[in-house]
Amino acid sequence: xxxxxxxxxxxxxxxxxxxxxxxxxxxxxxxxxxxxxxxxxxxxxxxxxxxxxxxxxxxxxxxxxxxxxxxxxxxxxxxxxxxxxxxxxxxxxxxxxxxxxxxxxxxxxxxxxxxxxxxxxxxxxxxxxxxxxxxxxxxxxxxxxxxxxxxxxxxxxxxxxxxxxxxxxxxxxxxxxxxxxxxxxxxxxxxxxxxxxxxxxxxxxxxxxxxxxxxxxxxxxxxxxxxxxxxxxxxxxxxxxxxxxxxxxxxxxxxxxxxxxxxxxxxxxxxxxxxxxxxxxxxxxx
Numbered sequence: 001x002x003x004x005x006x007x008x009x010x011x012x013x014x015x016x017x018x019x020x021x022x023x024x025x026x027x028x029x030x031x032x033x034x035x036x037x038x039x040x041x042x043x044x045x046x047x048x049x050x051x052x053x054x055x056x057x058x059x060x061x062x063x064x065x066x067x068x069x070x071x072x073x074x075x076x077x078x079x080x081x082x083x084x085x086x087x088x089x090x091x092x093x094x095x096x097x098x099x100x101x102x103x104x105x106x107x108x109x110x111x112x113x114x115x116x117x118x119x120x121x122x123x124x125x126x127x128x129x130x131x132x133x134x135x136x137x138x139x140x141x142x143x144x145x146x147x148x149x150x151x152x153x154x155x156x157x158x159x160x161x162x163x164x165x166x167x168x169x170x171x172x173x174x175x176x177x178x179x180x181x182x183x184x185x186x187x188x189x190x191x192x193x194x195x196x197x198x199x200x201x202x203x204x205x206x207x208x209x210x211x212x213x214x215x216x217x218x219x220x221x222x223x224x225x226x227x228x229x230x231x232x233x234x235x236x237x238x239x240x241x242x243x244x245x246x247x248x249x250x251x252x253x254x255x256x257x258x259x260x261x262x263x264x265x266x267x268x269x270x271x272x273x274x275x276x277x278x279x280x281x282x283x284x285x286x
Contacts (some may be wrong), residue, residue, distance in 0.1 A: 001029060001129065003038075003222065003224055004029055005026065005029060005030075005043070006225075006227070006254065007016065007225030008022060008025055008029070008255075009022070011225070012138070015017070018112075019123065020207075022262055023036050023037065023040065024036075026039065026040070027213055029166075033261070043070070048173070050170050053232070058109065058185060059269055060082060060083055060084075061080050061081065061082060061109055061113065061115075062080070062081050062082070062083045063079065063080045063109060063112075064074075064078075064079060065077065065078055066079045066119075066180065068121075068156065068159035069114060069155065069159075070125075070151065070152040070155035070156075070275075071148045071152050071155060072126040072145075072148050072152055073125075073126065073196065074125070075121050075125045075152050075155065075156070076100075076103075076121070076122045076125045076129055077100075077118070077119050077120055077121040077122060077156065078100060078105050078108055078110050078119070078122075079108075079114050079118065079120075080105075080118045081116070081118065081165060082112060082115065082207055085115070086114060086167075087164075087165060087166060087167040087168075088117040088162065088165065088166060088167055089115075089117070089167050089169040089171065089193075089285035089286070090116065090118075090166045090169070090170040090171070090285075091111050091116040091117070091118050091119070091158065091171045091173060091281060092118075092119050092120075092153070092160065092170065092174075092185070093107055093108045093118055093119065093120040093173055093174065094120070094121070094123075094153065094170040094172065094174030094175070094177075094179075094181045094185075095122075095123065095143040095174070095175070095178050096175050096176040096178055096179030096255070096258070097137075097138065097141055097176055097177035098130075098134050098137055099123065099124050099129075099130030099134060099140075100120060100121075100123075100124070100129070100130045102260075103258060103259075104120055104175075104178075104258040105120065106177075106260075107175075107257075108120040109270050111173075111278075112271075114278045115282075116171075116281065116282075117163065117165050117166050117206050119127075119156060119159070119160060121152065121156050122139070123141070123144065123152070123153075123177075124140050124141070124144070125152070126144070126148075126152075127143060128142050129143070131192070139207070140249035141177070149181075150181065150184045150185070150188055151188070153172075153181055154185055154188050154189045154274070157170050157172070157185065157189045157192055158233055161191065161199075162166070165180050167285075169193045169284075169285040170191075170192060170193055171192070171194035171195065171196065171281045171284065172185050172186070172192055172194070172196070172213075173194050173195070173197070173202060173277060173281075174197060174198065175196065175198040175199070175200075175255070175257055175258070176198070176199060176254065176255055177200075178197075178198075178202065179197035179198045179200020179201070180197070180200040180201035180202075181200070182197040182200055183195070183202060183203045184203060184211050185201055186203075186211045186215065187203050187207045187208070187210045187211055189213075190210070190212045191212075192212065192213040193213055193284055193285055194213050194214055194281055194284035194285060195211075195214070195215050195216070196215075196216045196217070196277045196280060196281070197215070197217050197218070198218045198257055198273065199218065199219055199220050199226050199254050199255070201226060201229060202227070202229040202230065202233035203233070204230070205233070205235065205236035206236075207234050207238070208233070208236035208237055208239075208242065209240045211240075211242055212239075213284075214242075214243040214280075214284055215242065215243070215244040215245070216244070216245045216247070216277065216280045217233075217244070217245070217246045217247070218247050218257075218273045218276075218277075219247070219248050219256050220248075220249055220253050220256050220266075221248055221249055221250065222251065222252060222253045223253065223254040225254075226254065230246065234246060245280075247273065247276065249266065249269035249272070251268040251269075252266040253266065256269045256270055257269075257270045257273060
């Protein structure tokens with residue numbers, strides 16, 4: 001039951017289902033509308049834990065917010081890079097369905113600490129940006145135009161490619177909603193050099209032909225909703241002769257990389273996936 005409820009909730013938070021429809025489906029699982037209504041705030045509270053703060057900025061990093069031109073106007077993004085060093089390969093970090101929260105800023109700093117020019121765009125920039133109170137952020141995501149949002153992230157590739165601090169090589173990684181967007185960036189940005197989606201919804205099989213970047217995809221073993229799309233995705237990757245790697249982390253749950261959410265975080269899976277991700281970027285972006 002827990003797996004089914006979590007899958008339904010993720011679909012709702014990703015904007016694929018309305019609140020009314022979600023509660024109706026939840027009632028069928030829990031047995032009553034009253035039980036569904038009572039469970040809803042618990043799910044919301046657990047989800048909010050994923051937006052917690054982890055880690056602090058290192059004095060060895062240069063961090064701050066920047067803007068870059070995109071489809072809907074200027075996009076706000078969090079940028080981090082080592083203070084010392086030559087031009088660096090760029091890595092776009094795409095947030096979950098909570099927006100550009102402190103946890104994702106921390107992940108961006110971690111990526112910079114590995115020797116990259118890391119950039120985390122805020123998908124909600126067209127709506128004023130991610131609010132401090134993210135309790136209603138799901139409604140904001142549902143207002144986004146999916147095609148324009150994808151173009152906003154593709155524009156981040158161009159921004160880094162032409163950035164004087166960047167070597168010209170650019171990769172992209174993202175988590176949950178950001179994992180799905182990473183796949184879309186790979187489809188729509190032919191000059192992307194590497195993509196690493198974490199437990200992200202896969203692109204349509206017919207769109208896989210457009211992918212030029214090598215793919216490394218991470219999936220949680222306990223994530224049936226997302227994992228249902230793996231066979232068709234892998235079949236398309238093979239059909240079109242794409243370079244890819246798929247890793248499954250048995251026993252891990254969706255959002256296993258989020259160390260600000262103790263109910264989801266899986267240290268063993270997260271560390272292994274991170275090591276693989278960094279190694280992949282260092283190989284493909286050199």
